[in-house]
Amino acid sequence: MSATLFSPFELGPLKLENRIIISPMCQYSAVDGSASAWHRTHIGNLSLSGASLMLLEATAVEAAGRITPNCLGLYSDANEQALAGVLDEVRQFSDMPIGIQLSHAGRKASSTPPWLGGSMLTAENGGWRTHAPSTLPHSDNETLPLELDRAGMARIREGFVASARRAERLNLAAVELHFAHGYLLHQFLSPLANQRGDEYGGSLENRMRFPLEIFDAVRDVWPATKPLGVRVSATDWVDGGWDLEQTVELARRLKERGCDWIDVSTGGLSPHQKIPLAPHYQIPFARAVREATGMKTIGVGLINDAAAADKVIRDGDADLIALARAVLWDPRWPWHAAAALGATIKAAPQYWRCEPRGANRVFEGASFGQR
Ligand SMILES: Cc1cc2nc3c(=O)[nH]c(=O)nc-3n(C[C@H](O)[C@H](O)[C@H](O)COP(=O)(O)O)c2cc1C
Numbered sequence: 001m002s003a004t005l006f007s008p009f010e011l012g013p014l015k016l017e018n019r020i021i022i023s024p025m026c027q028y029s030a031v032d033g034s035a036s037a038w039h040r041t042h043i044g045n046l047s048l049s050g051a052s053l054m055l056l057e058a059t060a061v062e063a064a065g066r067i068t069p070n071c072l073g074l075y076s077d078a079n080e081q082a083l084a085g086v087l088d089e090v091r092q093f094s095d096m097p098i099g100i101q102l103s104h105a106g107r108k109a110s111s112t113p114p115w116l117g118g119s120m121l122t123a124e125n126g127g128w129r130t131h132a133p134s135t136l137p138h139s140d141n142e143t144l145p146l147e148l149d150r151a152g153m154a155r156i157r158e159g160f161v162a163s164a165r166r167a168e169r170l171n172l173a174a175v176e177l178h179f180a181h182g183y184l185l186h187q188f189l190s191p192l193a194n195q196r197g198d199e200y201g202g203s204l205e206n207r208m209r210f211p212l213e214i215f216d217a218v219r220d221v222w223p224a225t226k227p228l229g230v231r232v233s234a235t236d237w238v239d240g241g242w243d244l245e246q247t248v249e250l251a252r253r254l255k256e257r258g259c260d261w262i263d264v265s266t267g268g269l270s271p272h273q274k275i276p277l278a279p280h281y282q283i284p285f286a287r288a289v290r291e292a293t294g295m296k297t298i299g300v301g302l303i304n305d306a307a308a309a310d311k312v313i314r315d316g317d318a319d320l321i322a323l324a325r326a327v328l329w330d331p332r333w334p335w336h337a338a339a340a341l342g343a344t345i346k347a348a349p350q351y352w353r354c355e356p357r358g359a360n361r362v363f364e365g366a367s368f369g370q371r
Contacts, residue, residue: 005310006343009052009319011296012227012260014097014173016052016320017346019313020334023300023322024055024101024176024231026071028113033063033073034082043086047094049327050334050345054096055176058103058183061159065104065184068113069126074102074163084170093348099174101231102163102218104156106184107132107145107193133187133194133201133210139271147196153210156184157217164218168226174260175222177215179250180233181268185211189250190242190269204246212253219258227260229298234285235266237273244285248292255295262289263298263322279304286318298322306337338362 003009009016029038046054060066060073073079087098105111110127111118120142121127131152132145148156160177167175179185187193188210194201200210215230222228234247251262264286267273275281282301290297299318303309304326312318327333338345339359352366 002314002316004343005306005313005321005341006338006345007313011053011174011229011320013225014053014227016097018050018052018334018343019320020051020309020337021298021320021322022046022049022051022054022327023324024057024178025324025328026057026067028068028070028115030070030072030082033060033066033071033075033079035072035079035086036082039072039083039086040089043098044090044093045331046327047090047096047098048348048351049096049331050338050347051096051323051327053174054098055174055322056098056100056172058101058105058178059163061102061104061163062156064128064131065106065109065156065159067105067109067183068111069121070113071105074100074166075159080166080170087170087172097173099176099227100167100170100172101176101178102160102167103178104159104184106130106187107136107138107142108182132184133196136193136195138182153200157214160214161217161221164222168221168223174227174229175218176229176231176261176263177211177218178231179211180231180263180265182233182270183268185214186233186242186269189246190236192236192238192241192270204249208250208253211250212257215254215257215259224258228258229261229263230254230259231263231265233266233268234264234282234289236269237267237275238270241270244288247285248289251289251293251295255293259295261296261298261320262286262293263300264289264318265300278302280308280312283312283317287316290316290318296320300324306333306340309337310341335362 109130130145236242283299286297286299298320300322344364347363
């Protein structure tokens with residue numbers, strides 16, 4: 001029998017209860033990189049959703065790697081302590097495994113939050129000069145980034161290592177490295193952003209070098225008993241840019257190095273991208289990577305419908321699905337999917353009594369009585 005959305009799965013050494021993952025979602029609500037009361041509410045809320053793993057938002061490995069001044073970081077003792085406080089509370093009522101996405105925004109750093117327009121933040125308004133593989137801006141009219149030199153690259157690599165060590169001290173269950181959405185490591189991969197003349201630019205081999213060095217450095221310090229994955233953009237959606245063929249080659253290299261999953265997204269590198277948005281539009285990329293490499297894959301993007309999500313797993317298009325907008329809209333999406341598909345799911349006992357008539361025994365082990 002083929003697997004279903006509610007069948008268990010092993011992500012490397014991590015046992016997952018079902019195939020639903022909460023996709024990383026920036027909250028732009030940190031203070032100097034430190035988690036705030038918003039994170040208590042947000043992470044607490046989603047930790048009750050019944051998904052099998054939550055990946056925390058893109059978390060910067062150095063202050064200059066934050067997308068906005070309000071982005072989460074894991075580059076200081078204060079950042080680590082603040083997140084420890086949030087996680088200690090959440091873990092009192094949820095045993096959902098929580099992982100984290102580690103990131104550096106490169107030339108897409110120093111922006112305003114989306115609800116303030118998401119444009120480049122000038123120095124007068126609290127912004128900073130960004131770094132990138134080459135002195136090419138993300139969009140025309142933006143201040144040029146500075147080209148990263150070897151010292152800068154070594155500093156960023158150490159930032160990833162130090163943040164991974166902090167993630168381990170926080171007892172996080174998994175780390176995902178952000179190679180997607182036009183941020184620094186995607187900038188190294190894509191010929192549209194990387195026009196370096198040294199051994200980190202030019203050929204595919206050279207463009208993959210820095211991201212793979214970062215992967216190796218993190219793999220060295222992140223325990224072998226915990227999974228380490230990578231999120232990629234499988235295409236830039238621009239002719240002459242990063243594409244599926246190169247993604248497959250990257251995935252092969254990552255597999256050899258002990259990468260436990262590939263989370264297959266697309267786009268984000270160029271304002272010239274032309275994306276054919278439609279339900280499940282990125283799933284064929286996940287399937288192609290899975291077929292070509294045999295890697296465990298996460299499919300993501302415009303997944304809303306439970307039966308259609310179940311079909312992704314049944315058809316072997318991906319091993320897992322990640323939800324972002326659908327689970328913000330309906331934080332009990334996994335409960336409702338379980339009800340629709342006739343499956344059971346774990347829920348906090350405080351909520352067991354909410355099951356409506358007709359939704360028969362969705363909650364695992366639920367029973368209650370009253371005088
Ligand atoms: C509010 C919000 C914040 C996001 N932040 C991140 C992020 O931190 N890292 C990331 O890789 N993707 C991020 N994304 C992209 C999602 O993880 C996901 O890939 C994308 O939204 C497509 O899935 P969806 O159709 O289920 O929303 C974000 C999306 C949303 C809506």
